Amino acid sequence: MAKFKLTPWEVEGDIDYERLVSDFGVSYITDKIKSYLQDSHPLLRREVYFAHRDFDKWINAYESGKKVSVITGRGPSERMHIGHLVPFMVAKALQDKFNCEVYIPISDDEKFYVKEDLSFDNAVNYSKENILDLIALGFNPKKTFIFRDFEYTSIYLYAAKVAKRINYSMAKSVFGLKPEHNIGWSFYPAMQTAHILFPQFNVGAHFTVTPVGIDQDPFLRIARDVAVHKDFKFEKPTALHAKFIPSLAGSAKMSSSGDHVIFLTDSAKEVKRKINKYAFSGGQATIEEHRAKGGDPDVDISYQYLRMFFESDDQKLKEIHDNYKSGNLLSGELKKILIDKINVFLEEHQKKREDAKKIVDLFLLKNK
Amino acid sequence: MAKFKLTPWEVEGDIDYERLVSDFGVSYITDKIKSYLQDSHPLLRREVYFAHRDFDKWINAYESGKKVSVITGRGPSERMHIGHLVPFMVAKALQDKFNCEVYIPISDDEKFYVKEDLSFDNAVNYSKENILDLIALGFNPKKTFIFRDFEYTSIYLYAAKVAKRINYSMAKSVFGLKPEHNIGWSFYPAMQTAHILFPQFNVGAHFTVTPVGIDQDPFLRIARDVAVHKDFKFEKPTALHAKFIPSLAGSAKMSSSGDHVIFLTDSAKEVKRKINKYAFSGGQATIEEHRAKGGDPDVDISYQYLRMFFESDDQKLKEIHDNYKSGNLLSGELKKILIDKINVFLEEHQKKREDAKKIVDLFLLKNK
Numbered sequence: 001m002a003k004f005k006l007t008p009w010e011v012e013g014d015i016d017y018e019r020l021v022s023d024f025g026v027s028y029i030t031d032k033i034k035s036y037l038q039d040s041h042p043l044l045r046r047e048v049y050f051a052h053r054d055f056d057k058w059i060n061a062y063e064s065g066k067k068v069s070v071i072t073g074r075g076p077s078e079r080m081h082i083g084h085l086v087p088f089m090v091a092k093a094l095q096d097k098f099n100c101e102v103y104i105p106i107s108d109d110e111k112f113y114v115k116e117d118l119s120f121d122n123a124v125n126y127s128k129e130n131i132l133d134l135i136a137l138g139f140n141p142k143k144t145f146i147f148r149d150f151e152y153t154s155i156y157l158y159a160a161k162v163a164k165r166i167n168y169s170m171a172k173s174v175f176g177l178k179p180e181h182n183i184g185w186s187f188y189p190a191m192q193t194a195h196i197l198f199p200q201f202n203v204g205a206h207f208t209v210t211p212v213g214i215d216q217d218p219f220l221r222i223a224r225d226v227a228v229h230k231d232f233k234f235e236k237p238t239a240l241h242a243k244f245i246p247s248l249a250g251s252a253k254m255s256s257s258g259d260h261v262i263f264l265t266d267s268a269k270e271v272k273r274k275i276n277k278y279a280f281s282g283g284q285a286t287i288e289e290h291r292a293k294g295g296d297p298d299v300d301i302s303y304q305y306l307r308m309f310f311e312s313d314d315q316k317l318k319e320i321h322d323n324y325k326s327g328n329l330l331s332g333e334l335k336k337i338l339i340d341k342i343n344v345f346l347e348e349h350q351k352k353r354e355d356a357k358k359i360v361d362l363f364l365l366k367n368k
Numbered sequence: 369m370a371k372f373k374l375t376p377w378e379v380e381g382d383i384d385y386e387r388l389v390s391d392f393g394v395s396y397i398t399d400k401i402k403s404y405l406q407d408s409h410p411l412l413r414r415e416v417y418f419a420h421r422d423f424d425k426w427i428n429a430y431e432s433g434k435k436v437s438v439i440t441g442r443g444p445s446e447r448m449h450i451g452h453l454v455p456f457m458v459a460k461a462l463q464d465k466f467n468c469e470v471y472i473p474i475s476d477d478e479k480f481y482v483k484e485d486l487s488f489d490n491a492v493n494y495s496k497e498n499i500l501d502l503i504a505l506g507f508n509p510k511k512t513f514i515f516r517d518f519e520y521t522s523i524y525l526y527a528a529k530v531a532k533r534i535n536y537s538m539a540k541s542v543f544g545l546k547p548e549h550n551i552g553w554s555f556y557p558a559m560q561t562a563h564i565l566f567p568q569f570n571v572g573a574h575f576t577v578t579p580v581g582i583d584q585d586p587f588l589r590i591a592r593d594v595a596v597h598k599d600f601k602f603e604k605p606t607a608l609h610a611k612f613i614p615s616l617a618g619s620a621k622m623s624s625s626g627d628h629v630i631f632l633t634d635s636a637k638e639v640k641r642k643i644n645k646y647a648f649s650g651g652q653a654t655i656e657e658h659r660a661k662g663g664d665p666d667v668d669i670s671y672q673y674l675r676m677f678f679e680s681d682d683q684k685l686k687e688i689h690d691n692y693k694s695g696n697l698l699s700g701e702l703k704k705i706l707i708d709k710i711n712v713f714l715e716e717h718q719k720k721r722e723d724a725k726k727i728v729d730l731f732l733l734k735n736k
Contacts, residue, residue, distance in 0.1 A: 109528050120529055150528070153521035153735065160477050160518070161488055163552030171551050183539050184531030187555035367521065367735045 008216050009176055017050065017214070017243060024217050026051045026241055033059060041093035041312075043086060048245070048308050049211060053220065054238035058207040062098055067206040069199040070094050071237070073105040073192075075114075076126035080133045081261035082309065082342075083245045089309075090211040090240065092137045095144070102144045103202070104134060104363075105195035109149040113184035124150055133264055135356035135363060136349055145202075147365040154368040155194060158201045163190035165226050174218045189222065196223035200234040207235050214241040245308065250280035250301055264350070268343040275302065275339050276332075282324070283331030294327035295334075302331075302338040310341035376584050377544055385418065385582070385611060392585050394419045394609055401427060409461035409680075411454060416613070416676050417579060421588065422606035426575040430466055435574040437567040438462050439605070441473040441560075443482075444494035448501045449629035450677065450710075451613045457677075458579040458608065460505045463512070470512045471570070472502060472731075473563035477517040481552035492518055501632055503724035503731060504717055513570075515733040522736040523562060526569045531558035533594050542586045557590065564591035568602040575603050582609040613676065618648035618669055632718075636711040643670065643707050644700075650692070651699030662695035663702075670699075670706040678709035 004013030006020070021028060028051055029037075036059060037044040062068045072087040091102045112123040127148045134146065149155055171177055171189040194201070196219070199208045210220060220239045227234040247260040259278055262271055282300030284290040297303040303324060311317045320337065323329035372381030374388070389396060396419055397405075404427060405412040430436045440455040459470045480491040495516045502514065517523055539545055539557040562569070564587070567576045578588060588607045595602040615628040627642055634642070650668030652658040665671040671692060679685045688705065691697035 109524075112528060113532060150525060153524045156521045156524040157518055160480060160552055163555065164481060164550050166551050167548050168545070168551055168554050169547035172547070177536070179537035179540070180535050182532050183534050183536055183555050183558050184528055186536050187531065187551050187558075190551050190555075 006215055007176060008174075008218055011215060011244065015244060020214055021051050024214070026053050026214070026217065026239075027056075028052075030056060032056065036097065040097055041089055042308055042310075043090055043242070044093055044240075046307055048086075049090060049240045049242045051214060051241040052239060053217075053224075053241070054207075054236060055209055055240055057235075058209045058238045061207040062100075067100075067203070068098060069101040069103060069206065069208045071103040071105075071196060071199050071208050071210050072212070073107060073195050074130060074134070075107045075111045076123065076130040077111070078122075078126055079263045079265055080130055081263045083247075083261060084130075085133070085137065085264075086242065086245055087211040088134050088137055090242075092139055094209070094211075095140060100143065101199065102139055103199045103208075104144065104146040105155070105198060106131060106146065106148040107188075107191065107195070109184065109191060110188050112150075113182055113188055120150075124148070131360060131363075132353050132356040133349075135360060136352035138352070139363070141359060141362035144363055145365050146363040149191060152365045152367060154365075155191065155198070157368075158194040158198065159187070159191045161231060162193045162197065162226055163187065165229050165231065166190055166193065166222065170222070174222055189219075192219060193223045193226050196220065196237050197227055197232070197234055200227070200232070205234045207238060209238045209240055211240045211242065213244065215244075217241060246280075246301060246304065248274060248278040248280065248301055250299065262342060262346075264346065264353075266346065268346070271342050271346065272339050275335050275342070279305075279335060279338070281331045281335075283334075284327075287330060290330060291327045295324045295329070295331060297321050297324050300324065300331070300334065302334045305338055306341065310338065310345065374583055375544060376542075376586055379583060379612065383612060388582055389419050392582070394421050394582070394585065394607075395424075396420075398424060400424065404465065408465055409457055410676055410678075411458055411610070412461055412608075414675055416454075417458060417608045417610045419582060419609040420607060421585075421592075421609070422575075422604060423577055423608055425603075426577045426606045429575040430468075435468075435571070436466060437469040437471060437574065437576050439471040439473075439564060439567050439576050439578050440580070441475060441563050442498060442502070443475045443479045444491065444498040445479070446490075446494055447631045447633055448498055449631045451615075451629060452498075453501070453505065453632075454610065454613055455579040456502050456505055458610075460507055462577070462579075463508060468511065469567065470507055471563075471567045471576075472512065472514040473523070473566060474499060474514065474516045475556075475559065475563070477552065477559060478556050480518075481550055481556055488518075492516070499728060499731075500721050500724040501717075503728060504720035506720070507731070509727060509730035512731055513733050514731040517559060520733045520735055522733075523559070523566070525736075526562040526566065527555070527559045529599060530561045530565065530594055531555065533597050533599065534558055534561065534590065538590070542590055557587075560587055561591045561594055564588065564605050565595055565600070565602060568595070568600070573602045575606060577606045577608055579608045579610065581612065583612075585609060614648075614669060614672065616642060616646040616648065616669055618667065630710060630714075632714065632721075634714065636714070639710050639714065640707050643703050643710070647673075647703060647706070649699045649703075651702075655698060658698060659695045663692045663697070663699060665689050665692050668692065668699070668702065670702045673706055674709065678706065678713065 004015050058068050070091045072091050095102050106127045108123040108127040112118055175189050177186055224236040227236050249260045259274055280301040282296035284293055324334055372383050426436050438459045440459050463470050474495045476491040476495040480486055499514055543557050545554055592604040595604050617628045627646055648669040650664035652661055692702055
């Protein structure tokens with residue numbers, strides 16, 4: 001059996017997803033769910049989001065004409081990379097498919113508490129910048145609600161109600177709190193839970209879904225416990241669980257630093273350099289050997305990025321896969337395909353991000 | 369040496385104030401401070417407020433024409449009793465004397481976190497009701513700023529900045545946190561510290577004073593430590609420390625329940641009943657014995673309440689004292705004096721409380 005270590009703040013070794021599904025007691029995506037997602041974003045229909053908690057109930061609610069919504073948040077960072085967009089691409093895809101509301105809390109407070117050297121002003125500035133990147137994805141301004149904890153401080157009212165139902169020892173075990181951590185950090189589990197429950201605080205009980213890396217499932221479990229407390233009587237939040245998105249070098253979880261990720265601000269030249277230099281290749285050592293034996297698309301990061309994000313055409317993806325496997329397509333050629341795709345995406349993204357500055361106010365919640 | 373136990377949430381035995389002053393490292397009120405307080409409220413000039421931390425610096429700042437202010441808060445309760453008014457009577461007296469701003473944070477959040485059975489709505493309602501009792505004391509609406517944490521949620525911004533500088537183990541030792549306490553409770557030390565520092569967050573560094581029971585001094589010490597952190601560069605908050613205000617039965621600290629306190633809503637009849645039945649008497653067992661030996665005003669609660677609150681005329685107070693001590697004044701007669709004084713006060717208070725409803729908005733801070 002593969003050995004690995006997984007907490008919401010630590011990943012080590014090769015993740016055994018089958019064991020996680022069984023240990024966590026979550027479910028694999030069903031055929032019914034798949035049928036709804038088959039024309040959706042590659043992240044959904046190619047099962048990067050591979051498991052769920054009660055998402056079938058969300059679908060059932062939708063089918064019976066009831067309100068459903070999506071909630072997914074972000075702890076802001078100085079620069080966003082493509083991996084950061086994953087849950088928001090999914091939220092956008094769900095909004096397109098189900099015409100539902102999307103709630104996006106930005107936890108500038110969390111980052112401020114957890115990062116010793118992050119100033120208050122920088123936490124706020126990163127949030128504002130990150131919000132532009134999210135709006136650039138094309139959310140519907142009439143159905144998308146974004147807020148920062150340090151601006152929409154009314155969230156404290158909900159966080160307080162939640163805080164009363166989470167004791168320190170529970171928060172400590174789920175969030176890995178230590179006595180030397182500051183007490184903002186101790187409080188943050190209440191804030192995060194209030195985020196997950198926010199759509200229900202806002203408009204009353206209904207089914208929500210949170211697209212989330214499977215390592216974050218423990219947070220969902222706290223929110224599900226709190227949701228059904230008699231103070232609230234909400235529906236248990238449902239979740240869609242993703243596998244890890246690998247870094248360029250192929251490690252399990254993307255890090256925000258270094259050359260192993262593609263930042264949304266990277267130039268075309270920078271993208272080319274990073275992919276060529278760092279994207280882990282499934283090819284052979286020499287061209288001759290590659291032509292003879294073929295490459296391995298399953299471990300090739302360029303192929304995986306195309307599969308997960310950038311080649312939405314199934315037929316084209318299959319051709320790339322087969323050509324790479326047969327040795328017809330060389331690693332450099334495969335990388336070139338990815339580089340071009342990413343650069344088209346980034347050019348478009350950077351344009352939309354500029355446009356977002358003009359409409360950002362349409363998305364932001366105002367204090368009570 | 370007297371044995372006693374004192375934490376901010378527990379009092380046992382006979383308080384040895386001399387030892388507290390030495391253990392805590394606070395100072396007795398100086399002659400210079402006394403000279404400012406000599407025509408002030410009995411609580412100040414008769415040295416119920418008997419010690420201080422750096423209040424001489426506050427006075428010096430005032431003398432050199434610098435801004436000074438008062439900050440004193442309240443955790444709301446269903447009904448307020450006379451003991452609850454103590455720090456606010458002092459704040460009002462300081463405002464009258466020094467024409468300074470007074471800040472009054474109301475911690476509905478604290479009570480909500482700490483009292484398992486207190487609902488959110490009741491915490492809010494008690495706050496609103498308590499605020500009327502405070503305004504009834506006659507604060508200047510142009511220089512007095514009142515806010516509830518559950519309304520003025522902008523306070524979360526300051527609490528967050530403070531929270532980053534208080535770690536859990538420190539909060540645990542000063543506030544007696546336990547693992548089974550909820551995480552709102554864990555966070556509250558940051559909120560309370562933000563309250564004490566609020567005037568400086570609001571208008572910049574200056575000297576503030578908090579009138580406070582000496583048992584609450586540890587909270588002041590945390591605020592003083594945080595104030596001078598490089599994130600803030602505030603002045604250390606100064607404090608005026610009070611002895612305990614005894615309950616009718618004479619025990620060290622008033623409790624909010626039972627017959628041993630005078631609620632601000634008590635009827636004249638109720639006041640008469642409580643004082644006659646419960647006010648601890650320094651008199652003798654029989655009238656004959658009292659006439660012969662005289663009473664002991666030092667332990668007589670009726671005399672003490674007159675001294676601390678209700679007989680501002682020094683000459684009259686002295687006559688009462690001497691007549692009681694000589695046996696001329698009987699315990700029943702002394703009680704009658706107090707009953708009449710309290711009832712005049714309460715009748716007036718209840719009228720002013722009604723008037724407060726019309727002007728409450730002048731005092732309340734609005735969210736950013």
